Amino acid sequence: MNMQSLNLDKRSATTTQPPDVRVAEVPVAKLIDISKCIGCKACQVACMEWNDLRDEIGINVGSYENPRDLSAESWTVMRFAEYQRENGDMEWLIRKDGCMHCADPGCLKACPAPGAIVKYSNGVVDFISENCVGCGYCIAGCPFNVPRISSIDNKAYKCSLCSDRVSVGLEPACVKACPTGCIQFGSKVDMIARGKKRVGDLKERGVQTAALYDPPGVGGTHVMYVLPRGDAPERYSGLPADPSISPWVAVWKGVSKPLLSAGLGLAVLGAFFHFVTRGPKEEHADEEEEKQ
């Protein structure tokens, strides 16, 4: 989704600060209170409606999950995990999956195409698909396994946090559609306050494991969860407990870029200065030499 670009906090494959003069912009966040989610998938429907996406119609595989996974056409998916406690009780853990909009986005760090991924000043991480070359590095960079490459156009896609709606003061489509108030949207500060209050309420009512999920390993996220089982986020279909950008990606897209580039430049310079200081190994003409 394209927006006026005076509010770019970060821009992929760009080594200088992109236009970011709108300092007064308020960081936003989506708060997903899992304790209120009934798994109705209204958010999934709203997402495909607003974004004009239609995934392939799948088949029932004995789970409520449909589609089974995120795709270029399904930017949000309800995941249903059945977890058996030690005492035999079952827990049905439902989670709305999709882009977490990291403050330090691994996708953006890995992307080689200038301007194919941007992070707006309000925190929304957006794919500018016309600049995307389809290499899939964003998938390697993402700690949450979110971006998907389209089989139609080979571009990467993911939840845009409805950047087009947010930019004109509307809430994302999933928030608008949620019937239980499980998905809320507002400033990040407000959402953290609301999430903490809800965690307090849950604890008071005996859910001692409740927690707000705003993982610091990626600088916090602009999509946060209230997790009743905040002590074990992995139970929610593999939500990572302490996500961060992989050290391999950090090396690949961090130190190695300037270091190896400089190394190559120095090698060329070294060769050049060897030539101007030492000169070539001259070749003697055969005839001349054989006369001696």
Add this chain to the structure above:
Amino acid sequence: MTATVRVTSKGVPRYSRNERVTHWIVTITFFLLALSGLAFFHPAFWPLTALLGGGVWSRILHPYIGIVMFLAFGLMGLRYWRENIIQPFDREWGKRLPDIINNRDEGLPEIDKYNLGQKQLFWAMVVTMLLLLASGVVLWRDLTAFPVAAIRIAAVVHALAAFVLMLGIIVHVYSAIFWVKGSMRAMTLGTVSRSWARHHHPLWYRRVAGKE
């Protein structure tokens, strides 16, 4: 390999027509790959994607060109590995490296068709080409689907192997074109002068000239 070849007034034959064609296929594909690869490595090089027709075409073509380079280099590897086994006299030659760098070549130990630097480049190319192929296949999302953990490691391996290969090629190009005069014609005309052969590769010269 050991057959005596005709040393004519035109010089000492060093590379056959087939060998030269293979070498230049590797050269051309290497430059296309290095430049398009750098474009994906650091944003400063991004404009180099224009070489293959833009970012998307670079992403599409780079792996196929890589396969061509690997196959062509494979032929070179099979042809030359025996002559690139490092011998005791190569090590002796290598000890004189400061003299060699300063162009004080008098009294260097006699060496065969390749010197220690050439042999080291050869083996570095063998290793980096294999690493580039293996990691490149993992990164080739158009045709393969590896787990993300493997893709992350492959990305680092690909970048490092490419870096080592490029360093080697910088030295190779400098030595062959600018430093050691008379080398270039081995890969263009196929021959070197008798003087060049005698100075830089005396054992090889006597072998091919039948002057054992």
